[in-house]
Amino acid sequence: MKLLNNTALIIAFFFLCSYNSFGQFDLDFVKHLSKNQFADEHLAYLESSALPVDSMAYFKAKYFIEYENDSMFFKQCDSAFELLSMDTLFLRYLDNYFLKKEENYREEWFIRRNEICQKDSAGAQFCYHLALNPSLSDTTKVPTLLRDDFIRLAKVYKKKPVVALLLSAVLPGLGELYIGNLRASIAKFGSQTIFGLQIVESIYFVGLIHPLSFVNIGFFSAFYVANIVGSYRDTKTKKHDLKNQFFFHVSDYYASMYPASIY
């Protein structure tokens, strides 16, 4: 009788255990939750699953990437290093994903990516490292479809903002020409020339001590200074924009060429 009571208690215990947990982890169900974007249910399922620490972190990392919570992804990343290194499809997805993200997240990911897998001598990770310090001699290492972008980036990357600033001070529009903005260069040179001609004309017809001459000189000076500062800023912006554009194209290229997915 005593043995029977104990058995009954043990059965009751396991019965309640099975109610409480959701049983075995089912990847297909996770995929289903992910496909339907049921964020709350997805997280609840992961938390209710009896997974080992590294697997839990691995699936949570996937979950946070899916819902674009990058900082939480990085928190899970440390515990899931080993599993991540074996999941090539997800690594490729992450490369493509972070190439389109803000610079700080992108940088953080590729530092971790190197720790996870350093072997990559081609692919998005390789292109990322090439673009950090682009050189025209590396052009052949980049896939053909991405070469034009890379060459443009490498050419602009050598340009120094201070040089653009000085050139603009010498001749308005020359700084823009230096960084390859032909249209902006013509527009700036043209507008500055017109202001100059206005000053000459007003001094010739109404004299230097006249409100019109003062206004013209004031506008000329303001535009001259703005052009100089603008050239300095444009050089920095162009470098940044071309880099981002290159990363976007790298991401799209590798996403279309090689399979990559979260699950």
Added chain:
Amino acid sequence: MFRIITLLCIQLQFINYCYSQDSLTIQLLALEKDIFYSTSDTVKNSLMVQKMDLMMKNKSDNDLILKNCKRIDDQFISDSVEKSRFLWNASVLAYLENDLYYALHTIKEYQHVSNDSSLTCESLRFFIYSNYDTEKTKIIVADLIQRDSIFEAYECYSNAQAYEVRQIQFKKALSYILPGSGMIVNGNWAKGLLSTSLNSASGLAIYYLISNHLYINSLAWGSNLIMKFYIGNINLTEKLINQKQVFRQKKLAKKCELSINECLLKYPINYKFSSQGF
């Protein structure tokens, strides 16, 4: 000793189980699991309706409920009462989430399934149609007023939605001919007069430059000032006309708000829940 430990464990598990079942997410997850593992489409859809009801009862976000709702294929809901209840809830939800195309589709289906011509149903139809079909809205309002005069408030709302400022084209044309006059006719006296004076001053300045043989200056300043003030006057007139229209519409709608609230109190548009529960 063994029995005490086992009993404590059972108690712990039981408490844990009870608390976890209180959580809405856990209940939704359990339903989603049932949906995923069920092989019959009828059962699947019935469970999805249950999930939608649970979310509505617990006041989950409308966009999440609508996302669930859109998965449901009403062809697989065999019970006509359940089906009409689902279609009604779907149209209310879609209207609240501004998904008017889906709202229109579901309310049509609902009327087809349930033959409901109650004032509440017509009232919901009015709100859905009032967003894009003026003629249909007028017919619905006329029918509603015939059945209960309290719905005159809807006519007021409908008129407010259809309100248009008078002489829009005339005002725009005036701003092209005499800068600032379009704004003055629209009722924006200060802005209109300022625009007229700025454009006149620009004209005078250009005239002064030309008369002093300052042709480069007249061309440069003229093109800049005209672009700024003349084109600016045209754009600002259009913007002010639109602002006036929106302002008037809101003012008229505000007048009807109180009476519409009375209508909704008398004929409330609520979700319909299953009497059986689950």
